[in-house]
Amino acid sequence: xxxxxxxxxxxxxxxxxxxxxxxxxxxxxxxxxxxxxxxxxxxxxxxxxxxxxxxxxxxxxxxxxxxxxxxxxxxxxxxxxxxxxxxxxxxxxxxxxxxxxxxxxxxxxxxxxxxxxxxxxxxxxxxxxxxxxxxxxxxxxxxxxxxxxxxxxxxxxxxxxxxxxxxxxxxxxxxxxxxxxxxxxxxxxxxxxxxxxxxxxxxxxxxxxxxxxxxxxxxxxxxxxxxxxxxxxxxxxxxxxxxxxxxxxxxxxxxxxxxxxxxxxxxxxxxxxxxxxxxxxxxxxxxxxxxxxxxxxxxxxxxxxxxxxxxxxxxxxxxxxxxxxxxxxxxxxxxxxxxxxxxxxxxxxxxxxxxxxxxxxxxxxxxxxxxxxxxxxxxxxxxxxxxxxxxxxxxxxxxxxxxxxxxxxxxxxxxxxxxxxxxxxxxxxxxxxxxxxxxxxxxxxxxxxxxxxxxxxxxxxxxxxxxxxxxxxxxxxxxxxxxxxxxxxxxxxxxxxxxxxxxxxxxxxxxxxxxxxxxxxxxxxxxxxxxxxxxxxxxxxxxxxxxxxxxxxxxxxxxxxxxxxxxxxxxxxxxxxxxxxxxxxxxxxxxxxxxxxxxxxxxxxxxxxxxxxxxxxxxxxxxxxxxxxxxxxxxxxxxxxx
Amino acid sequence: xxxxxxxxxxxxxxxxxxxxxxxxxxxxxxxxxxxxxxxxxxxxxxxxxxxxxxxxxxxxxxxxxxxxxxxxxxxxxxxxxxxxxxxxxxxxxxxxxxxxxxxxxxxxxxxxxxxxxxxxxxxxxxxxxxxxxxxxxxxxxxxxxxxx
Numbered sequence: 046x047x048x049x050x051x052x053x054x055x056x057x058x059x060x061x062x063x064x065x066x067x068x069x070x071x072x073x074x075x076x077x078x079x080x081x082x083x084x085x086x087x088x089x090x091x092x093x094x095x096x097x098x099x100x101x102x103x104x105x106x107x108x109x110x111x112x113x114x115x116x117x118x119x120x121x122x123x124x125x126x127x128x129x130x131x132x133x134x135x136x137x138x139x140x141x142x143x144x145x146x147x148x149x150x151x152x153x154x155x156x157x158x159x160x161x162x163x164x165x166x167x168x169x170x171x172x173x174x175x176x177x178x179x180x181x182x183x184x185x186x187x188x189x190x191x192x193x194x195x196x197x198x199x200x201x202x203x204x205x206x207x208x209x210x211x212x213x214x215x216x217x218x219x220x221x222x223x224x225x226x227x228x229x230x231x232x233x234x235x236x237x238x239x240x241x242x243x244x245x246x247x248x249x250x251x252x253x254x255x256x257x258x259x260x261x262x263x264x265x266x267x268x269x270x271x272x273x274x275x276x277x278x279x280x281x282x283x284x285x286x287x288x289x290x291x292x293x294x295x296x297x298x299x300x301x302x303x304x305x306x307x308x309x310x311x312x313x314x315x316x317x318x319x320x321x322x323x324x325x326x327x328x329x330x331x332x333x334x335x336x337x338x339x340x341x342x343x344x345x346x347x348x349x350x351x352x353x354x355x356x357x358x359x360x361x362x363x364x365x366x367x368x369x370x371x372x373x374x375x376x377x378x379x380x381x382x383x384x385x386x387x388x389x390x391x392x393x394x395x396x397x398x399x400x401x402x403x404x405x406x407x408x409x410x411x412x413x414x415x416x417x418x419x420x421x422x423x424x425x426x427x428x429x430x431x432x433x434x435x436x437x438x439x440x441x442x443x444x445x446x447x448x449x450x451x452x453x454x455x456x457x458x459x460x461x462x463x464x465x466x467x468x469x470x471x472x473x474x475x476x477x478x479x480x481x482x483x484x485x486x487x488x489x490x491x492x493x494x495x496x497x498x499x500x501x502x503x504x505x506x507x508x509x510x511x512x513x514x515x516x517x518x519x520x521x522x523x524x525x526x527x528x529x530x531x532x533x534x535x536x537x538x539x540x541x542x543x544x545x546x547x548x549x550x551x552x553x554x555x556x557x558x559x560x561x562x563x564x565x566x567x568x569x570x571x572x573x574x575x576x577x578x579x580x581x582x583x584x585x586x587x588x589x590x591x592x593x594x595x596x597x598x599x600x601x602x603x604x605x606x607x608x609x610x611x612x613x614x615x616x617x618x619x620x621x622x623x624x625x626x627x628x629x630x631x632x633x634x635x636x637x638x639x640x641x642x643x644x645x646x647x648x649x650x651x652x653x654x655x656x657x658x659x660x661x662x663x664x665x666x667x668x669x670x671x672x673x674x675x676x677x678x679x680x681x682x683x684x685x686x687x
Numbered sequence: 688x689x690x691x692x693x694x695x696x697x698x699x700x701x702x703x704x705x706x707x708x709x710x711x712x713x714x715x716x717x718x719x720x721x722x723x724x725x726x727x728x729x730x731x732x733x734x735x736x737x738x739x740x741x742x743x744x745x746x747x748x749x750x751x752x753x754x755x756x757x758x759x760x761x762x763x764x765x766x767x768x769x770x771x772x773x774x775x776x777x778x779x780x781x782x783x784x785x786x787x788x789x790x791x792x793x794x795x796x797x798x799x800x801x802x803x804x805x806x807x808x809x810x811x812x813x814x815x816x817x818x819x820x821x822x823x824x825x826x827x828x829x830x831x832x833x834x835x
Binding site: 276383386398402405406409410413414423424425426427428430431434435439548549550608609626628629631637639 | 691694716782
């Protein structure tokens with residue numbers, strides 16, 4: 046029964062999304078109050094029915110209902126409950142349903158909060174309705190999670206053990222909250238173009254912030270997972286899947302800054318609209334690069350031509366439609382307000398230029414192999430050195446400029462005065478650079494530069510916080526987010542530049558050294574987990590003759606899935622990670638052991654957390670102050686008032 | 688020309704210049720850092736220069752894996768038609784097995800052995816790297832649903 050119930054709920058959701066699209070768009074006409082009410086109601090109904098469909102699928106996973114193909118292919122009775130639940134979105138069909146669920150949550154929030162004018166909200170709901178309808182159609186016709194299997198198998202095929210991990214259980218919902226969150230800004234931007242209302246950035250601000258926070262946390266979680274799960278000791282691999290989440294983040298960051306300028310001083314009006322469209326376009330491209338299988342294999346894409354074709358049409362319609370609307374309506378909007386060269390607007394403009402340039406580098410590096418393969422079948426890959434050469438310097442230049450922005454006034458600022466204010470931050474940068482030069486050998490330009498910039502960022506943030514002492518919490522948002530960049534930068538620099546690694550085959554009783562640590566291998570025991578069998582290595586971290594800690598890296602075998610994986614052991618002091626991965630069995634009790642010492646590694650994710658916290662403060666401030674715009678301002682009057 | 692127009696023009700010129708530099712850096716970066724994918728047959732057919740990094744893909748030949756005293760491993764990669772000897776000093780990914788697909792990054796040395804700097808981890812035994820599938824199809828040794 047459950048499968049049919051879910052199917053039915055999805056069909057109701059489709060009908061409601063169509064109602065929402067039509068009535069929402071009709072509601073952009075000044076007099077159509079009824080249509081606006083219907084659109085809001087439909088948004089709530091959409092959420093209820095999509096949640097019902099999603100709940101049904103979750104129920105099928107939890108009860109291991111293998112008569113549903115999706116469950117049979119991706120679950121197993123022996124799996125712990127949390128991974129039965131996370132299994133819902135650890136596959137193509139279920140993850141698309143999660144996508145639509147998140148979209149419907151945002152639609153319900155847009156309808157419930159009613160930020161901005163009634164007509165603007167209605168238009169935004171209309172666009173969200175169109176998106177929801179398109180994606181529900183996509184699910185029903187190409188990726189239906191409720192298809193039945195007859196006869197039902199006794200046991201499911203299981204879930205890739207790499208995905209059976211708490212970090213990764215949370216990672217997709219978090220990323221989707223970010224990806225799809227950008228759909229709200231997109232819908233508001235499209236509605237603003239339709240209605241001709243200039244105040245949309247204010248209405249959409251909380252959604253931009255939620256999306257940005259979620260993306261920041263999602264990327265940090267993903268990178269943390271890759272660090273402890275893959276056993277390679279790295280935190281970022283420039284893997285196309287990672288890049289697909291980085292690109293929307295870069296655009297979302299640019300959007301947050303540009304929208305702020307639009308809201309506070311009226312600058313970059315059209316540019317901000319374009320960024321909102323670009324941000325969601327990146328989300329769409331990112332989601333489907335990852336989910337359609339086009340990245341891991343161009344052939345997988347071709348093997349399901351309907352799915353691939355549907356995706357391409359969807360992306361083309363969404364992006365093309367939005368851009369056409371932009372080309373048609375943007376000229377009728379008022380241009381951006383003027384500003385001085387020495388002003389905060391200029392700094393935000395530079396912020397946008399650098400972020401977009403960085404995004405362009407990632408975009409080309411990610412898509413070039415796909416394009417080349419599509420054109421003439423040449424198979425190439427673009428390695429991390431490309432990104433180190435292009436992305437890194439651009440982002441580094443951006444970081445240099447970050448502290449200046451908050452010190453300059455809107456419209457007309459004083460660069461010299463800003464410099465003077467920042468002298469203490471320069472001092473901190475100098476101290477950081479000298480400390481690195483004095484303490485660490487061999488000396489490296491990269492490390493010195495990175496720590497100087499980190500000091501510069503954090504110093505400037507401290508100055509900013511001191512200046513605003515006593516203000517509302519949200520006033521510290523930018524300072525925290527910028528400080529987070531500095532913290533992450535130290536982690537990234539420490540880990541990439543000062544990491545030591547050792548790789549040895551050890552017999553029980555033998556020792557190895559890595560960095561400042563001496564490790565003694567005490568042999569391997571066979572352990573039994575809920576759905577795996579493990580070789581557990583016993584490694585003693587020595588302090589002279591005394592054992593200071595025991596570490597237990599495992600090599601696990603999952604019989605249901607027929608897969609092996611490493612479970613790394615990490616001992617952290619907060620400033621330094623000792624990281625162990627148990628390698629292959631070389632016979633006679635001998636095992637390969639890989640060990641890394643990663644200085645400052647935890648700072649990478651701590652910085653991400655600080656950045657997200659900055660976002661939260663800003664969001665908190667936004668939601669506490671009730672934005673009540675005039676109900677339905679006539680467009681001409683609204684524009685004239687700006 | 689008034690001041691506003693002049694400023695706009697200067698801004699456009701600066702943006703254009705920055706775009707040009709960006710495009711240059713990207714093209715240069717791609718030129719320096721793309722790695723080709725090669726199958727053992729590609730290596731046998733074409734001259735592959737020593738020391739130029741590329742990605743090698745195929746199947747680990749059955750019975751070819753030999754462990755040295757340390758962490759060094761020797762194995763052969765085959766696509767059914769041609770075979771290449773490979774050396775690797777490191778921990779093999781969990782799913783490195785004889786008869787299974789493998790993708791490794793590295794370069795040829797003077798003796799015609801592939802020296803791998805990285806052997807890529809594949810996460811489940813059903814998974815076959817798409818490049819390897821393509822290479823096997825090309826050499827005529829691909830069977831749907833598995834390998835001979």
